[in-house]
Every structure is written in structure tokens, then in C-alpha cells.
Amino acid sequence: MALVIKSWTATETPGADGIYVSIVGRQEGFFSWLLSVLGIDATTTLRVDRDTVYFEAGSLAGFQQRVIPLANLSSAYFGYAKPWQVAVAIGVALGGFFGLGIVLGLLYYFLNKTLSLGIIENSGVLSGIEFKRSVIEGQNINEQEGRRVCNIVKHLMMEAQGRPQPQLSRASNIASLPHTGT
Structure with a gap:
């Protein structure tokens, strides 16, 4: 199930706490938002x-935390899924109702685009997150931001494995991964 983004920080130079990337998400929906407001x-x-x-992945039943040395990563990944087929189906199915189908189809499309982001360990274990746009928190992270995080992790991973990389900069890192289409 996709999460919505509560906070997203990605920087090429570490903050005062030494963190390059910090992404926090919660379950989608009004009830989950209400629980987060209550601190639960x-x-x-x-x-x-x-x-x-x-x-770290948590639920109301508990949590699981993984601490992975960057030297033990084999890759980082990101992707973007756009639900255009369902949006078109909604538009066609409800299209005769004064344009309601088109409005609902577009709304569905923009609220259900999903960004996937994660890492794969040398052992093959995958730790990833899928995010949707957060209307309540006002967060909308796009494909370029996903590519940027992936590039930051790749740079740090290669350094940790003894394969130094050129200095990471915001201007160069977005374009350094090939774009395979949308």
C-alpha cells in the first residue's frame, strides 16, 4: 500500500545531524492523518x-527497523507509476454526466501517481517505499526528486565501497541518471 509523504529532505551536503536523506511517510487516508495528529x-x-x-516500517501493531551499512548495498532504485488507464476508464464510464467523468478521472490520476524509492542489499533484501501525493500535508514529490535521492544514495554507496565519485552537486546529479521515459 502506498504511503503519503509527511516530510522529505534530500541534500547533497549533510545537515548538522549528518543526514543526507530523510523521508517519512504515513498510511494514506483521513483516519491515519487523524491518528498522526493525535501522535499515534x-x-x-x-x-x-x-x-x-x-x-523503519511501523504500524499500530509494531515496527521493524533495518540498519544497513552503505558498503553492503548493491543498488538504489526509484520509479514512477501513473495510473492513466484507470483515469481514462473513469472518464469514459462517467463521461456523459456533465463532464463529471473527466473531472473525476483527472482527480484520480493526479492523486494516485505513485513514486517508488528504495535500496537493495548485497544479500538481495529490498527495502523500499511507495508514496502518493499528500493533499493534507501539501507534499508533492516528483520524478526528479526521486532521481535525486537515488543519485545521492548511489554516490554515498560507491564511496563507502571504495569507489570514489566526483563531488556531488545538485546541478549535476539530476541529469546523471538516464531517463527511460514516463
Whole structure:
């Protein structure tokens, strides 16, 4: 199930706390938002510092935390899914109702685009997160931001494995991964 983004920080230079990437998401929906307001939120967190990736997935029943040295990663990934087929189906199915189908189809499309982001360990274990746009929190992270995080993790992973990379900069990192289409 996709999460909505509560907070997203990604920077090419670490903050005062040494963190390069910090992403926090919660379950989607009004009830989950209400629980988060009350301080009873189950969140999923992906945090990256110079040496380590911290991945924590929580629910109301408990949590699981993984601490992975960057040297033990084999890859980082990101992707973007756009539900245009369902949006078109909604538009066609409800199209005769004064344009309601088109409005609902577009609304469905923009609220259900999903960004996937994660890492794969040398052991084959995958730790990933899928996010949707958050209307309540006002967060909308796009494909370029996903590519940027993936590039930051790749850079740190290669350094941790003894394969130094050129200096990471915001201007160069977005364009350095090939774009395979949308």
C-alpha cells in the first residue's frame, strides 16, 4: 500500500545531524492523518547518512527497523507509476454526466501517481517505499526528486565501497541518471 509523504529532505551536503536523506511517510487516508495528529502515527522512514541507511516500517501493531551499512548495498532504485488507464476508464464510464467523468478521472490520476524509492542489499533484501501525493500535508514529490535521492544514495554507496565519485552537486546529479521515459 502506498504511503503519503509527511516530510522529505534530500541534500547533497549533510545537515548538522549528518543526514543526507530523510523521508517519512504515513498510511494514506483521513483516519491515519487523524491518528498522526493525535501522535499515534505509524510511519515508514528512510534515512541516509554518510555510512548507513536506516529503514523503519511501523504500524499500530509494531515496527521493524533495518540498519544497513552503505558498503553492503548493491543498488538504489526509484520509479514512477501513473495510473492513466484507470483515469481514462473513469472518464469514459462517467463521461456523459456533465463532464463529471473527466473531472473525476483527472482527480484520480493526479492523486494516485505513485513514486517508488528504495535500496537493495548485497544479500538481495529490498527495502523500499511507495508514496502518493499528500493533499493534507501539501507534499508533492516528483520524478526528479526521486532521481535525486537515488543519485545521492548511489554516490554515498560507491564511496563507502571504495569507489570514489566526483563531488556531488545538485546541478549535476539530476541529469546523471538516464531517463527511460514516463
